[in-house]
Amino acid sequence: MTIAEFSRRLRAGETTSVETTTECLARIDADNEGLNAFILVTADEALQTARAADRELAAGRDRGPLHGVPVSVKDIIDVYDQPTTAASRVRDGHRATRDATVVAHLRSAGAVLIGKTNLHEFALGTTNEESAFGPARNPHDRMRSPGGSSGGSAISVATGMALATVGTDTGGSIRIPAAACGIVGLKPTFGELSTDGVVPLSPSLDHVGPLAQTVDDAWVVCRALGGDASPRRLTPVPLTALRLAVPRDYFLDLLDAEVRARFDEALGLLARAGIRIHDATIGHARAIQATYLHLTLPEAAAYHAPMLDTVAERYTKPVRLRLEMGRYILAEDYVRAKAMRDQLCREVDAALANCDALVLPTMPIPATLIGADTVRVGDSSEPVRNTTLRLTQLFNLTGHPAITLPCGTTAEHLPVGLQLVGARHHTAALASAALACEAVLGATPALAAARTS
Amino acid sequence: MTVDAWLQMAINDAERRGVPELRPLLEMLARGTQVLRDAATPAPDDNHPPSRR
Numbered sequence: 001m002t003i004a005e006f007s008r009r010l011r012a013g014e015t016t017s018v019e020t021t022t023e024c025l026a027r028i029d030a031d032n033e034g035l036n037a038f039i040l041v042t043a044d045e046a047l048q049t050a051r052a053a054d055r056e057l058a059a060g061r062d063r064g065p066l067h068g069v070p071v072s073v074k075d076i077i078d079v080y081d082q083p084t085t086a087a088s089r090v091r092d093g094h095r096a097t098r099d100a101t102v103v104a105h106l107r108s109a110g111a112v113l114i115g116k117t118n119l120h121e122f123a124l125g126t127t128n129e130e131s132a133f134g135p136a137r138n139p140h141d142r143m144r145s146p147g148g149s150s151g152g153s154a155i156s157v158a159t160g161m162a163l164a165t166v167g168t169d170t171g172g173s174i175r176i177p178a179a180a181c182g183i184v185g186l187k188p189t190f191g192e193l194s195t196d197g198v199v200p201l202s203p204s205l206d207h208v209g210p211l212a213q214t215v216d217d218a219w220v221v222c223r224a225l226g227g228d229a230s231p232r233r234l235t236p237v238p239l240t241a242l243r244l245a246v247p248r249d250y251f252l253d254l255l256d257a258e259v260r261a262r263f264d265e266a267l268g269l270l271a272r273a274g275i276r277i278h279d280a281t282i283g284h285a286r287a288i289q290a291t292y293l294h295l296t297l298p299e300a301a302a303y304h305a306p307m308l309d310t311v312a313e314r315y316t317k318p319v320r321l322r323l324e325m326g327r328y329i330l331a332e333d334y335v336r337a338k339a340m341r342d343q344l345c346r347e348v349d350a351a352l353a354n355c356d357a358l359v360l361p362t363m364p365i366p367a368t369l370i371g372a373d374t375v376r377v378g379d380s381s382e383p384v385r386n387t388t389l390r391l392t393q394l395f396n397l398t399g400h401p402a403i404t405l406p407c408g409t410t411a412e413h414l415p416v417g418l419q420l421v422g423a424r425h426h427t428a429a430l431a432s433a434a435l436a437c438e439a440v441l442g443a444t445p446a447l448a449a450a451r452t453s
Numbered sequence: 454m455t456v457d458a459w460l461q462m463a464i465n466d467a468e469r470r471g472v473p474e475l476r477p478l479l480e481m482l483a484r485g486t487q488v489l490r491d492a493a494t495p496a497p498d499d500n501h502p503p504s505r506r
Binding site for chain 2: 284328349
């Protein structure tokens with residue numbers, strides 16, 4: 001059930017927050033052991049909040065579209081009096097002394113917090129495999145990763161354990177798992193949502209944002225996270241007024257054949273619906289991965305240095321090694337990376353000057369097998385981590401808002417995501433464009449199959 | 454410092470600190486550093502890089 005559908009049924013007296021929260025808890029009971037989506041389930045508190053939400057509505061107090069909605073939270077975000085594990089033994093004994101700002105806003109909007117979700121340790125990874133609580137598993141194929149780092153969050157929405165969730169995104173950690181699990185993930189403009197009370201990975205790249213079943217739901221949650229519990233209703237951009245641009249060079253060079261096919265089919269559908277589509281160029285695209293590494297690793301190492309010096313053995317080994325790598329990057333190369341980020345920012349701005357949004361796949365590959373370090377793409381064997389981040393990390397560097405929505409499935413029924421990128425500080429315009437595209441792509445049988453499997 | 458000199462220094466330090474497993478990661482990082490340096494451009498004329506906020 002979507003938030004919009006729940007909201008309608010709640011106000012029509014066809015359901016209650018307690019009833020829907022109970023259904024979510026039943027799904028967690030049934031499936032969490034196999035999927036490992038949740039680190040902590042707060043059933044008693046959730047039902048207590050749901051009962052209060054039902055009483056409030058009966059008394060005439062309506063907090064808006066998130067009133068009584070069961071929502072999960074990535075376990076890297078503080079929720080008062082609960083541990084924030086960041087999926088790491090390094091955090092043993094932690095208990096949050098207050099809510100993160102986005103969590104406080106969720107509570108004010110009437111959301112029912114149902115539990116904390118699994119993630120890649122400290123959000124430093126794209127597969128959700130390196131977690132002190134064990135790997136989370138993709139609901140479309142349990143042998144595969146749900147993507148990461150917000151993997152548990154994506155599973156919770158894709159399986160109906162929650163109606164929406166809150167994730168974080170430093171290189172693609174909202175968009176990657178949303179695409180891998182067949183749902184919508186929105187990374188707003190850098191700085192739009194507070195990261196107060198969120199364990200940092202790379203403060204100049206960290207974003208908070210929602211994952212949900214639809215663009216409309218994601219927008220409502222995004223606004224609530226920012227403190228606007230009753231946002232203006234999103235309206236789709238008229239299709240014939242919409243202009244999209246495809247950054248082909250580099251971005252479409254390395255694509256799984258089925259991802260390429262679904263992307264091309266989606267572009268065809270959008271064009272036939274009246275949307276104008278042209279090509280765009282990002283001149284320094286081949287420096288994206290190097291720039292990303294030279295910014296995120298030193299920033300992560302700076303935060304983790306005290307723990308690396310005292311409790312290094314508590315990290316999973318791959319995460320510890322990546323953090324250690326950041327300690328060796330020279331200051332002069334960090335400064336070069338900052339300058340390159342500014343250059344990339346100008347190039348994305350220029351590409352967006354002639355269109356409403358850039359359009360590209362979210363991941364070059366479908367969800368990967370758990371345990372795989374490399375993946376076949378065409379004739380080559382590529383590292384899973386670098387390949388997974390390839391199409392998302394640019395927009396963390398530049399801070400542009402980006403959203404992923406489903407655009408079909410592979411022959412093995414694995415979801416494929418379509419990414420739209422908008423102008424900075426115009427997340428609402430991006431969401432309106434995505435709403436229009438969703439209406440077109442939603443007509444495809446493949447998308448319907450992905451949503452109901 | 455050249456990338457080669459930096460890499461050798463980093464590998465030596467990682468081994469001294471008992472983290473020899475870092476070597477392949479540092480070698481990968483060195484390739485990225487070279488890409489970054491090769492791609493680096495002078496600062497823009499207007500001295501006003503775009504704000505991300």
